[in-house]
Amino acid sequence: MIRTLLLSLIAVLCAVAAQAQVSFGEPSKFNDGWLFKLADDSTAVNPDYDDSKWRKLDLPHDWSIEGQLSPSLASCTGFLPGGIAWYRKHFTPAGDAARQYIYFEGVYNRSEVYVNGHLLGKRPNGYVSFMYDMTPYLVPGDNVIAVRVDHSRYADSRWYTGSGIYRDVWLVEAPETHIAQWGVGYETTRLTDDRADIKVTVDIENPEKAKKLQVKATLTDADGKVVSQSAAGVNNGKSTLTLRLKNPERWDIDNPYLYKLNTELWANGKRIDGSTTTAGLRSLEFNPDKGFALNGRWMKVKGVCLHHDAGVLGATVPEEVWERRLANLKSIGVNAIRCAHNPQAPALYDVCDRIGLLVMDEASDEWEFPKRKWIEGWNKGTPGFDGTYDFFEEWIDRDVTDMVRRDRNHPSIFMWSIGNEVDYPNDPYSHPVLDGSTISQPMFGGYNPEAPNAERIGKIAKRLAACVRSVDTSRPVTGALAGVVMSNETEYPEAVDVVGYNYTEDRYDTDHATYPSRIIYGSENRSDIDAWYAARDRDFIFGQFIWTGTDYLGESGIWPARGFYT
Known part of the structure; x- marks a missing residue:
């Protein structure tokens, strides 16, 4: 009997998780x-x-x-x-x-x-x-x-x-008329100790096939008590509501308090659809001199990068594995995760919401041209050039937009990254600045006039940042720059709100002085103590993400290696 009850509870929790993902209907595992x-x-x-x-x-x-x-x-x-x-x-x-x-x-x-x-x-x-x-x-x-x-x-x-x-x-x-896929979103527009205002937006699919549509939103606390309710009509397939509550509990890394947001669609006085998602109320602040504040508290981000595999389990990672991995990382002082370098399984974000870890969600590792893929061993022999670049132009806008729409209700997510190391010098882009004598970062040689011009990345960055902002303006857009010196010659750093520096700690002081309004952090860093001191000892560097939090498959050395560190 106990086992049956546990299985039933797991099934209910799974259904709620799926409902939160798709925002409508009755989901069942398939x-x-x-x-x-x-x-x-x-x-x-x-x-x-x-x-x-x-x-x-x-x-x-x-x-x-x-x-x-x-x-x-x-x-x-x-x-x-x-x-x-x-x-x-x-x-x-x-x-x-x-x-x-x-x-x-x-x-x-x-x-x-x-x-x-x-x-x-x-x-x-x-x-x-x-x-x-x-x-x-x-x-x-x-x-x-x-x-x-x-x-x-x-x-x-x-x-x-x-x-x-x-x-x-x-x-x-x-039903025929229902809430759209990823159609429920919320944003905390005001948050004080005494009061919180939450804007809820709902998109409706096939609104013309039902009459007298109304959306109702209910917020319950961790004990299941209703703390706020609101209702509004539907206009052109959209509805906007405001929830207000007194004495709100904040979501924080030390106290990851979660409410439940229940959204219902009614037609002619009858409930026809609905969904339930967790909600966390917190404030984010980024400053070029002071760094980052969560709920008004200035802090250092002590992050790690994580790929999506689990060793011998491959890419099929049970939620229990993420629970254990992330809890272990938090127990040693980690307070943030960077999704390297792609949207991850929904379960990862759910765990981060529950246990209190910040998340940098990332869209891609490759844009319109292929990067080197090592065949014989990392940085050994002749690389290959297969990749995902061939469908970039057709799909990247939708891929980035879908990432944000799917994941926007997770309070753990505090930044959206539009790309990782797309500006690695000569892999694939190049710029005349690479022939300068002040270049101290890794690259594949000096300026290559045959390579794509690096100025292209600035235009793409503006395009992808606009995709993010079309869905969510409550979090900053970022990118992980591997060629900061080269990217400084483009529109890339200005296209994003927060600029990530990969393995470029020696540029922190120079670029802070040169670009005083730029918000800088370490988006990928070595695990040595000097890399940490570079963030710890500078108020204007709000933190770092160590490579990596857990060993991973691929990017390996020569045979019989299996991973980067072997």
Whole structure:
């Protein structure tokens, strides 16, 4: 009986977590009973395809970690393979919901999703979450989902990515008119000891198909007591409400207090949809001379960078692993996490919300041109140039926007990063300043006139910063600069609100004097004591992120190494 109750509680908590992610409908995990084949077969898209001999498995699943290690593969992947594979799942639609959606937390990468032979869509980015409406293609009885995953360009990253449907999948049932995907957002517009004002925004899908729409928002405290309520109408598919409460509890790293925000959509006096998400109330302040303040308290960010894998578990990381890892890091003094260098699984942010860790959410490691990917060992031999650059122009605006829309309700997130080391000198961009005698940072040689001009990164940075601000202006936009001297010759530092310096502690004083309005921090740093002193002893440097908080696969040395430090 106890075990049954525990399982029921876990199921309820999982459903609430998924509901918070998608912001609408009735979600249920869709992980069980999948079929898998590590081969490419274009006929697998057909619903009547014979998959009786395919491998049976439950998701999440990473086929790379199951593969054979080999010195013939790439060191950047930890000498593990990629490939092309298909997943299939037979299911019978349940319930009488008007719309049925399938939601993927992450598929690495270049996925194509079909239902009963109909293409729902393609999503090349392996880290973003995405959703498709299956409703028009469902039939009574047996239905078939088929997912093609193309990781044939397996050495497409500087670290281990994994391959496959490596995060949870959800089935979401909803009425015809419902809250939009990631359609609920909140922002604390006023926060004092006596009072808090919270602006809640709600986007509605298919509002024209229902009458007399109204949105109701309710905030409850940690004990389940209602502390504020509000209601408003819907205009052009949008609704804005204000919640006010007295004597608010702040979310802080020492006291990560969480409220629950319940948002309901009503039509003709009847509740038709709703969602519940956790909410944390805190204030952020960034100053070029004083650094960073959380809830008015000036502090140092003692952060670490984290990749998304878990060693022998590969890219399929259970929430318990994140619980243990993050609790251990916090116990030794860590107060912030940098997602290196991509949006991570929703579970990571949930844990950071609960235990009190700040998070720097990051969009990508590569923009419009490929970086070097080491094949024989880190900085050894001849690099490869596979990557994600080929879908940059088509997808990056949506990828960045979706990251912010999905994650914006996490109080732990305090900065949005639009990119990591996209300005590494000559990898790929270059600038005449690299021929100067004052350059003290790593680079691949001096100025290369054949390489893309570094001035391009400033224009891209402004474009991506605008994507972030179109969704959220309550947190600063940042970027992790690897070529600060070169980037100073571009519009990049001015395009963001806060400028991260990777391994460039010797530029802190010079650039603070030269650019007195610039807010600077260490976005990636060595783990030696001098790097810490460079932040500790300067009020205007608000902290650092050590590389790394936990060892990771890939970016490895020569065979038989598996990771960066081996």
